[in-house]
Amino acid sequence: MTTTGKQIFTTLESDGTLTVEVGTKEFRDPTGNQVLVKMEAAPINPSDLALLFGPADLENAEYSPGKIVATMPEPFNSGAKGRHGQRLPVGNEGAGTVIATGDGDAAKALMGQCVACVPGNAFSEYALADAAMCLPLGDHTAEQGASSFVNPMTALGFAETARMEGHKAMIHLAAASNLGQMLVKICQEDGIELVNVVRKQEQVDLLKGLGAKHVVNSSSDDFMKQLRDAIAATDAYFGFDPIGGGQMSDTCLKAMEQVAVTKMSEYSRYGSNQPKKMYIYGRLDLGPTILTPSYGFGWTLSGWLLTPFMANAGMEVIGRMRKRVLDNLTTTFASSYKRKVDLEEMLTKDAALDYRRMQTGEKYLVTPHG
Amino acid sequence: MTTTGKQIFTTLESDGTLTVEVGTKEFRDPTGNQVLVKMEAAPINPSDLALLFGPADLENAEYSPGKIVATMPEPFNSGAKGRHGQRLPVGNEGAGTVIATGDGDAAKALMGQCVACVPGNAFSEYALADAAMCLPLGDHTAEQGASSFVNPMTALGFAETARMEGHKAMIHLAAASNLGQMLVKICQEDGIELVNVVRKQEQVDLLKGLGAKHVVNSSSDDFMKQLRDAIAATDAYFGFDPIGGGQMSDTCLKAMEQVAVTKMSEYSRYGSNQPKKMYIYGRLDLGPTILTPSYGFGWTLSGWLLTPFMANAGMEVIGRMRKRVLDNLTTTFASSYKRKVDLEEMLTKDAALDYRRMQTGEKYLVTPHG
Numbered sequence: 001m002t003t004t005g006k007q008i009f010t011t012l013e014s015d016g017t018l019t020v021e022v023g024t025k026e027f028r029d030p031t032g033n034q035v036l037v038k039m040e041a042a043p044i045n046p047s048d049l050a051l052l053f054g055p056a057d058l059e060n061a062e063y064s065p066g067k068i069v070a071t072m073p074e075p076f077n078s079g080a081k082g083r084h085g086q087r088l089p090v091g092n093e094g095a096g097t098v099i100a101t102g103d104g105d106a107a108k109a110l111m112g113q114c115v116a117c118v119p120g121n122a123f124s125e126y127a128l129a130d131a132a133m134c135l136p137l138g139d140h141t142a143e144q145g146a147s148s149f150v151n152p153m154t155a156l157g158f159a160e161t162a163r164m165e166g167h168k169a170m171i172h173l174a175a176a177s178n179l180g181q182m183l184v185k186i187c188q189e190d191g192i193e194l195v196n197v198v199r200k201q202e203q204v205d206l207l208k209g210l211g212a213k214h215v216v217n218s219s220s221d222d223f224m225k226q227l228r229d230a231i232a233a234t235d236a237y238f239g240f241d242p243i244g245g246g247q248m249s250d251t252c253l254k255a256m257e258q259v260a261v262t263k264m265s266e267y268s269r270y271g272s273n274q275p276k277k278m279y280i281y282g283r284l285d286l287g288p289t290i291l292t293p294s295y296g297f298g299w300t301l302s303g304w305l306l307t308p309f310m311a312n313a314g315m316e317v318i319g320r321m322r323k324r325v326l327d328n329l330t331t332t333f334a335s336s337y338k339r340k341v342d343l344e345e346m347l348t349k350d351a352a353l354d355y356r357r358m359q360t361g362e363k364y365l366v367t368p369h370g
Numbered sequence: 371m372t373t374t375g376k377q378i379f380t381t382l383e384s385d386g387t388l389t390v391e392v393g394t395k396e397f398r399d400p401t402g403n404q405v406l407v408k409m410e411a412a413p414i415n416p417s418d419l420a421l422l423f424g425p426a427d428l429e430n431a432e433y434s435p436g437k438i439v440a441t442m443p444e445p446f447n448s449g450a451k452g453r454h455g456q457r458l459p460v461g462n463e464g465a466g467t468v469i470a471t472g473d474g475d476a477a478k479a480l481m482g483q484c485v486a487c488v489p490g491n492a493f494s495e496y497a498l499a500d501a502a503m504c505l506p507l508g509d510h511t512a513e514q515g516a517s518s519f520v521n522p523m524t525a526l527g528f529a530e531t532a533r534m535e536g537h538k539a540m541i542h543l544a545a546a547s548n549l550g551q552m553l554v555k556i557c558q559e560d561g562i563e564l565v566n567v568v569r570k571q572e573q574v575d576l577l578k579g580l581g582a583k584h585v586v587n588s589s590s591d592d593f594m595k596q597l598r599d600a601i602a603a604t605d606a607y608f609g610f611d612p613i614g615g616g617q618m619s620d621t622c623l624k625a626m627e628q629v630a631v632t633k634m635s636e637y638s639r640y641g642s643n644q645p646k647k648m649y650i651y652g653r654l655d656l657g658p659t660i661l662t663p664s665y666g667f668g669w670t671l672s673g674w675l676l677t678p679f680m681a682n683a684g685m686e687v688i689g690r691m692r693k694r695v696l697d698n699l700t701t702t703f704a705s706s707y708k709r710k711v712d713l714e715e716m717l718t719k720d721a722a723l724d725y726r727r728m729q730t731g732e733k734y735l736v737t738p739h740g
Contacts, residue, residue, distance in 0.1 A: 261452055
């Protein structure tokens with residue numbers, strides 16, 4: 001038996017034509033420890049947008065009901081040649097009700113429950129998911145649990161990474177995001193000093209309202225001094241950058257070095273011995289990352305991604321993290337949404353241009369069954 | 371008692387005036403486990419040039435006997451504000467004869483011997499050095515031992531770092547250098563696969579002549595294909611870059627990812643899970659380092675410097691490395707020099723412009739006593 005439903009597909013042809021459309025998909029019955037979830041809510045995260053649209057030209061695209069045809073500019077089209085011609089599902093995470101299960105005990109135990117899941121095709125009426133990766137939401141609604149994976153696990157992953165690498169403080173860029181707000185609360189709970197970097201006064205106010213101690217505004221004239229002072233106060237020689245392109249990680253490494261140098265007793269042309277590290281975990285800016293030779297050789301810049309982090313962390317740590325998310329789903333890990341759209345509304349020009357801007361506090365929630 | 375001798379000093383004023391001159395220095399008698407070395411030979415390494423001249427304008431400098439006055443351009447002058455007004459000695463390494471010692475046994479045992487040392491003021495007639503850091507050269511001459519520290523220990527440090535991090539292959543950029551030639555031999559001896567990247571056919575020939583298996587010419591039209599093929603043949607997802615500025619590390623990470631992607635069974639917009647790492651260990655190019663978002667999140671770029679490496683590696687590893695250098699000083703670790711200069715000749719326009727070009731195979735040796 002199969003279940004038929006609507007699902008979003010994104011297809012990039014080698015000539016740069018990107019087609020994103022609502023299509024029909026047959027879902028086979030779940031087997032073993034699989035479950036079939038009727039998807040009720042799925043957030044549109046930056047990581048979804050990269051696959052859904054990438055840097056395609058949505059302003060000048062052709063819009064028809066349930067369909068967008070756009071052009072992918074170079075060098076991004078060539079850079080994505082691994083996906084050329086493939087009709088790909090989209091949507092990392094979401095939540096809904098388990099309506100069928102395989103024979104496995106873990107799967108059967110979820111029958112009829114509202115669960116959060118990470119199927120990779122969350123922008124869909126139905127999704128097959130592994131029972132082991134499902135989080136039963138108890139009394140919470142699908143909407144409350146829709147964003148319980150990507151942002152919460154990433155924010156908790158930062159705190160775990162800090163602990164694993166021996167840091168008691170960190171910098172976070174673009175810190176007023178949903179994820180950034182979670183991180184403020186996590187760091188408070190875990191006794192980690194957090195330097196939040198934002199770019200607007202209203203974001204400073206927002207984070208201060210959550211109790212954040214160190215909030216630095218990159219639009220201020222004395223931004224570098226603010227940043228150095230916060231690093232000096234916290235010993236934050238370690239941080240996370242969701243922007244990727246440009247010079248914000250470089251700026252942080254520079255400020256760290258300037259603080260470290262003030263603690264040296266004599267000049268060294270190699271710079272300080274203070275190790276400095278930034279992780280890039282997102283690509284809000286797809287431009288190149290620029291590093292200046294202004295902080296010696298004691299620095300590291302690295303990519304950070306949730307999946308390999310979880311593989312390294314192991315099941316016990318993951319289990320602990322997931323329990324913490326569930327226990328605090330409507331407090332620390334609550335997400336808010338600007339607007340709800342169904343699959344067709346998601347592909348209107350008005351909606352697509354709006355959520356693709358990835359503005360802080362303006363996240364969309366997809367409700368596939370309306 | 372003191373010994374008086376000539377020494378090179380470099381002074382950068384806050385207005386950007388750089389003065390490099392032969393001055394006079396009083397050396398106090400060594401105490402404890404210190405020795406006083408009559409310096410006979412010291413190489414001019416890229417790491418010395420950074421402190422000696424940096425990116426100062428040597429073409430338009432004022433030259434007088436034993437003195438150069440040049441201008442340091444921005445942003446480098448501001449970036450070096452930690453040294454403003456300080457009259458600094460230069461010269462990481464060299465070799466000579468121990469002419470006085472402190473009371474310590476380790477020091478007294480070196481009396482009269484020819485030793486290599488790392489005094490930080492090697493461009494000098496005399497230098498005080500710690501006995502523990504001196505390498506007794508046995509029957510070798512000071513000239514043979516002058517470069518026995520920086521390049522040999524760095525090249526051996528790369529092999530150690532590869533082992534510590536679980537790699538059996540590495541990429542080396544600007545691989546025809548003295549250091550690069552040492553690395554070819556070390557990797558042969560240690561069974562590490564080495565991908566050498568050079569930029570001229572004569573450098574390809576040179577390294578092939580040393581028995582290098584994989585030599586890639588960045589001036590070739592099919593450079594990227596050559597590089598990918600060499601990575602695919604060796605599994606070199608790890609490498610060392612002495613250039614720093616520009617896109618060569620980026621190019622290596624890109625080629626690594628392109629090879630890794632061919633081994634994936636399905637497309638992931640996050641790229642491959644293959645960890646990729648490049649170390650920048652020099653700054654032959656002082657321009658910014660450019661990283662493009664074209665290899666997912668499984669990458670790391672980091673600075674590498676000999677001193678913190680040695681501090682981490684520990685005395686046993688360092689002792690083993692130094693013994694290996696001494697045992698192979700005229701073979702694997704032999705250095706060659708284009709020209710010998712005394713302290714005054716070192717500061718002539720002709721010489722300074724020539725050795726500052728840091729051309730492969732054109733290293734200068736300073737012989738302070740002529």
